[in-house]
Amino acid sequence: MDNTYKSASQIAVSIQLYVFIYFIEQEKQTQFNLNLITLDSEHLGIPETNYSSEITMNSFDFQKLCKELHQLSETVTIEASIEYV
Numbered sequence: 001m002d003n004t005y006k007s008a009s010q011i012a013v014s015i016q017l018y019v020f021i022y023f024i025e026q027e028k029q030t031q032f033n034l035n036l037i038t039l040d041s042e043h044l045g046i047p048e049t050n051y052s053s054e055i056t057m058n059s060f061d062f063q064k065l066c067k068e069l070h071q072l073s074e075t076v077t078i079e080a081s082i083e084y085v
Contacts, residue, residue, distance in 0.1 A: 015035070015036045015037075016033050016034060016035055016036065017032075017033075017034040017036055018031070018032070018033055018034075019031070019032040019033075019034065052080075053080035053085075055080065
């Protein structure tokens with residue numbers, strides 16, 4: 001299978017991850033094909049940051065909170081003090 005795509009300006013290679021899940025007791029199987037990309041971390045521009053607060057919470061509650069906050073805006077600033085988050 002040729003996964004190379006050629007254009008006048010670039011040559012890109014498509015990389016895929018194949019995931020197969022077998023449910024033996026239910027005699028079912030599922031297959032996922034995920035297209036992968038390669039990110040150059042130098043171009044991301046995410047600086048290392050030391051934070052003054054650390055919050056530990058249940059991942060389900062965090063997921064729910066993120067979904068609710070996404071309804072308000074794509075960007076959210078979270079402030080924390082001794083009294084509140």
